[in-house]
Amino acid sequence: MSGSSSGTRHSATQTQNAESASTAPNLRVKAANGVTYQYRRFGHPSADSVPLVFFQHFRGNLDSWDPKLIDTIAAKREVILVDNVGVGGSTGTTPSTVQQMALDAIEFIDALKLPRYDVFGFSLGGEVAQEVALRRPWQVRRVVLAGTGPQGGVDQRASDPNILQRTLKDNPGPEDYLFLFFKNTSSSQAAGREFLQRLGQRTTDLDAPSSLATRDRQLTAWSEWGIPDKSKLVRLKALFQPVLVADGESDILMPAKNSHLLAKYLPNAQLHIYPDAGHGFLYQYAVKFGTEVNAFLDR
Numbered sequence: 001m002s003g004s005s006s007g008t009r010h011s012a013t014q015t016q017n018a019e020s021a022s023t024a025p026n027l028r029v030k031a032a033n034g035v036t037y038q039y040r041r042f043g044h045p046s047a048d049s050v051p052l053v054f055f056q057h058f059r060g061n062l063d064s065w066d067p068k069l070i071d072t073i074a075a076k077r078e079v080i081l082v083d084n085v086g087v088g089g090s091t092g093t094t095p096s097t098v099q100q101m102a103l104d105a106i107e108f109i110d111a112l113k114l115p116r117y118d119v120f121g122f123s124l125g126g127e128v129a130q131e132v133a134l135r136r137p138w139q140v141r142r143v144v145l146a147g148t149g150p151q152g153g154v155d156q157r158a159s160d161p162n163i164l165q166r167t168l169k170d171n172p173g174p175e176d177y178l179f180l181f182f183k184n185t186s187s188s189q190a191a192g193r194e195f196l197q198r199l200g201q202r203t204t205d206l207d208a209p210s211s212l213a214t215r216d217r218q219l220t221a222w223s224e225w226g227i228p229d230k231s232k233l234v235r236l237k238a239l240f241q242p243v244l245v246a247d248g249e250s251d252i253l254m255p256a257k258n259s260h261l262l263a264k265y266l267p268n269a270q271l272h273i274y275p276d277a278g279h280g281f282l283y284q285y286a287v288k289f290g291t292e293v294n295a296f297l298d299r
Contacts, residue, residue, distance in 0.1 A: 019043075021067035021074070021081075022201040026089060031111035035104070038062065038089030038207065039082040043074035050141055051078045052118045052297065055105060055125030055132075057147075058167070058218050061088030062207040066283040067198050072290025073120075077297065080117075082108055084128070086214050088207040096220040098124070098151070102131030109139075118297055120144040122282065123254060124218060127151070127225050133239050142297055143243040146289075147251055147279045149258025150265065151225050152232030156254060163252060168219070170212060181280030183250040188276055191284040236265035243269040244296040246289065248277030270296070 019025075019042035030036045040062055045051070052073065056064060062081050073079055085104040086094030095101055105128055109117065118141050121129025126148025133140040149156050158164050166176040174196050182192035243266050247259040256273055263271035272292065274281040282289045 021070040035092040043078040045078040057123035068286040094214040152229030153258040156226030195283040248281030
């Protein structure tokens with residue numbers, strides 16, 4: 001792995017380079033909790049922008065982000081992609097609660113000494129992003145929540161046997177991703193195949209795949225978060241930062257009704273539901289959503 005433990009020292013120069021999601025090197029930083037986190041940091045920061053920290057979906061690692069989406073956003077700001085504890089190239093054991101995942105994410109952010117930042121969370125990562133924003137309100141400036149839902153929301157615990165079987169498969173293949181992330185229409189499936197091709201753009205310094213132990217612990221955290229409980233929704237009132245909430249209208253993993261709940265209970269949220277799209281709407285509409293994210297963060 002490049003960067004070794006001196007990732008923080010190199011971050012300033014890495015940021016200035018015209019790196020892309022396909023070429024940015026793997027960096028490593030050891031945090032106060034003893035974990036060595038693997039991450040990538042690049043983009044084009046402006047004088048008045050803050051870094052945007054990305055939290056990934058269930059089973060995903062650094063290589064799972066769509067290069068087109070990330071590069072669209074990185075054209076306007078500095079981006080930081082991270083493997084949380086026990087994921088991909090990061091050390092430690094993945095926790096089985098979203099709350100601990102958020103505390104682990106904060107340990108990483110503290111190791112980078114970021115005084116102010118935005119957060120972007122997709123799916124399980126969106127749950128983590130909510131908790132980080134609630135716990136660090138003096139640091140988190142703005143929040144992007146994609147294909148996710150509030151704690152205690154509705155229909156967040158996948159019970160359909162076909163969905164579960166594909167979600168938990170030891171080695172999911174392209175057809176599983178197309179089924180889970182994209183709507184069953186010719187246009188959405190075509191966009192999904194283009195997305196899968198883009199994932200192959202990175203050919204060196206690849207991340208380690210998430211382990212089956214990480215899968216199982218993440219599933220436990222996701223399932224607990226999804227236990228229906230209206231009393232949990234009141235917590236969202238404390239997340240006062242501006243929030244962009246977005247999803248695909250046919251999301252079968254985190255149904256869009258949860259995005260509507262987020263928009264309803266968050267004090268300062270805007271909602272965008274993308275048509276003809278599922279959980280992977282942010283990859284189907286990579287440039288459009290990336291542009292929307294930048295416009296929201298620049299307001």
